[in-house]
Amino acid sequence: MDLIQLYTDQCRMCGLCINVCPSYDTIGVIPALCAYISEGGDAEERKALEYDIRLCYTCNICTVTCPEGLGIRKLISASREKRTKISGLSEEQTLADPFSDNNIYKKIGEWEKPVEFKNEGRKSEVVYFPGCAASCMNKVVGKSTVRVLNAAGIDYTVMSGIEYCCGSVSAGAGNTVPLEKLGQRNIDEINARGSKVLITTCPGCYRAFKMLYPQKFENLNFEVLQTSEYFARLLEEGKLNFKKDMIEYTKLNDNVLPLGATLRVDLSLRERSKTKNKLRIFYQDPCHLTRALGVHKDPRKVLSALPNTELVNPTPDGSICCGFGGGVRINFPTRSIDQASCVHELAKSLDSDIIITNCGGCMKNIIEGSYMMKKESESANENESLPVYDLAEFISIACGSEPTERDDLKLIYLSNKSLCECLTHYDYKPFEELAAEYDPDLKKN
């Protein structure tokens, strides 16, 4: 059925979607979007709408809340596609395009060597696809994932995130060319390696292989699993052996904070954990995994199996967006970071000790939110934030691996620097202050 007809027939204008949406606050957005999609509205209204549609985080909270399964996001996606058709590709849409010189991962690769994985290129039944983000930006995610595979004794191959891009993030931004060009090549490479199980880290890569490729390409002769699903399988097969008690780890070591987590100054967790029997874990549901693809039980299964820990949020009910997605981090950095700070507030309201993420975007935004909270606070104890670990990072430590080195300040610095260089309009004052401290020679294009 035509999208507009669907909303005309089924939307009750009940406003439940608006009540839960972190971006829009008036039900009038629904008829306005319908009018935009079906060519209605005058030039002024269209201009205002084209600004408004950039505010959506694509978190899908509206869709899962809507009694008809509609929500606002479907209209946003159609509107964004329409805007691309009318105006062509924007500068923002080239950021994740692997064929564009304006690709942020290429930029970061010029300053910092991407991760080189030992098992690249070989044949194996299990193939790990780290993607661009875990190879160039959130390196701790890619490095920790292979540490878990090594600890579990898995024979695997890696498809380098430099050579192989899934094309999904670019497609999500309205530029489907990379996905069309790269999809069959990725599938053929996996088949040529004889792989029967593909593991992805990034929710975007997972969406590409799980949902988008089967609609467009052939010969997906392999199973597609997100790392948390694969870890849950390893757990069931008895291959994940937790050698380290994570509450003891936080009590006995100075590693309450992830190694190299230079942004956090609060050490009160170590003091608190001395008197606790269980480490209280808050799992941050990545919107694009939990709500879009239904992956939320397996990461919880794995975390719940860790000795002396408890999950403060055993279901995704009440989960919120980290603020990174939908292009909001690029277009509205302050709004995006404020939303990330809400994750800290939620986790703290549940008396959590740490936050575990399962998406590079969530991880980066929540860490950046923590840094900004700290910068803005008057005293050391005010706006106290929580340590943030990636799921694979935390599990690899629990399995007895050495903690993976990371440098949070550099992560924030490089991601913002790449946006400064790739976007003519990027304007984020807190970063300019950070850059002045970190790299006084930085010049904006």
Ligand code: SF4
């Ligand atoms: S989209 Fe769904 S939740 Fe929103 S107003 Fe319509 S029926 Fe209600």
Ligand code: SF4
């Ligand atoms: S996807 Fe999220 S931000 Fe976008 S309209 Fe729905 S609830 Fe609002």
